[in-house]
Amino acid sequence: MIMVEKMGKPGVAIVSGRFESDAVASSRAFGMPDLQWVVVPHIYRNLDPETCRTQTEDAIDDLVGSLTSSIDAREETEAVDTRRYEGEDRYDSILKMNQEFINEDLGDGLFLQPATPEAVAEMLKGTNLPPDHVVCDMPPGFGVATVEKIAINSVMAGAKPEHLPVVIAAVKALSKLGGQGGKSLLMSTSPQAPLLIVNGPATKQLGLNPGSALGPGRDNQINTLIGRAFALCFRNIGHWYLNKMDMDTIGTSRKFIQCIAENEDASPWQPFHVDQGFEAGESTVSVFVTDGELDVQDQGNHTAKGLLKNLAYGLTFGTMSLQSPRSGQERLILMPPDVARPVGTQGFSKQEAKEYIHEHARGSIGKLMQYMPLEGEARVHDHWKWLEKLTEQQLLEVTVPIMNDADDCYILVVGADRAKTAVFPSGPAPVTEGIDQYMP
């Protein structure tokens, strides 16, 4: 609608129920705070036709008003640089700060460190960039990501100055993701969440855990702190607030974002950042957007082909959109050393392993498209129109590749000893950003 308004024509969106706060946030993010909309109670997508009509009829007066009445500008709150909290002692004042921050949804629910001027100044020593340097406009809300704002959120997360270049690079990488930083995905009602993966010398210098890397505890402290710093940036700079610009239906614990390292020492192949065009001696962070997670167990295969066939079967879950000729499916594969090592030593390059997985990862299109009934659906691409002539049984019997090509899966070696692979539906394609350029 903003595009229509920019053409000088009145535009109104019909917004469903809980999406009104999303409309408020989106209108600000996309530069037209007084954009007009009307609200109906329920999301149309799963309503019967009669209810679609009646809830629209109930909104018609509002719709006419939005198209024909003059518009009052929405009130804007003035941004402040600092906040003050008075308590009986320092700890009490920090508690008060935490309470207000959580009331305003500026935190992740866990205890926040106070970003005092002294702590922020110390954090800023972690980079060569000046505080007012603009790294990017961070999606999905396109907040202006200055180095200072990134530092403030990093302090709140409990991160250290040496972590700051990783956080800056990750923020930059997110803004480079396809589709304006994966904007539509990040705002989706599905639980997409970023995962950060570091390569190069920084992994050991910082103490990132490349083993049993996803989870809480001592071994993953650095993974957690850097991931949390990025997550708070995402929230307060990217304005990725739940029910505003993050419209998850159920949500996911993956939004407690983790930053892990590739287990380069245990890999038979070159590191992922070299695949992405960087030198092995450079340090990088890659941002993947994941949409689910599956543990693919292997209970006895020891041949490369056996391990890869089992893994390929593990990739065949999920759904497939018919909106384009391409399946649109990507998979991030965190392959433990007990799978990668035999595959590599039995002669498979990483590319050959990806091609073998792609060849064997096929699923029933009848199952993959079950989530999107063809009837009443305008988004089926001409490429798939022939499916409309098949019976349900025939659809179940047609198999298609889960991914369009081998390069739609990404293999990184991560993990401790045991042949259990983590597979994530992912996409858009990951972005890798150098870290060294942001170091002091």
Added chain:
Amino acid sequence: MHLLEVSNPVAVQRGVLNAISASNRPNSLNNKMVGLIWSGTHGGDIALKRAGEMLQERYDNVSVNFYTGGNYPTPPAIVKQAGEECDVVIGATAD
């Protein structure tokens, strides 16, 4: 007593810095061309068509154009076409 001062973590949004106003509204929809943009998902077409019918019942000489790009979000070319051909436009978001 202790006074704690902390920095604000919230970044101003580029869209707020560069905000523009919505366009002027007509007094009436009489003799107007109404564009209905459907993102292609279930139910949104029914809602938009019903809205178009009701506007035609309320106002004189209202024409309705229905647009769909068969995709989500609606392709910019379709939105641009609607903006060029119509006097007002209605869309359904999160439909």
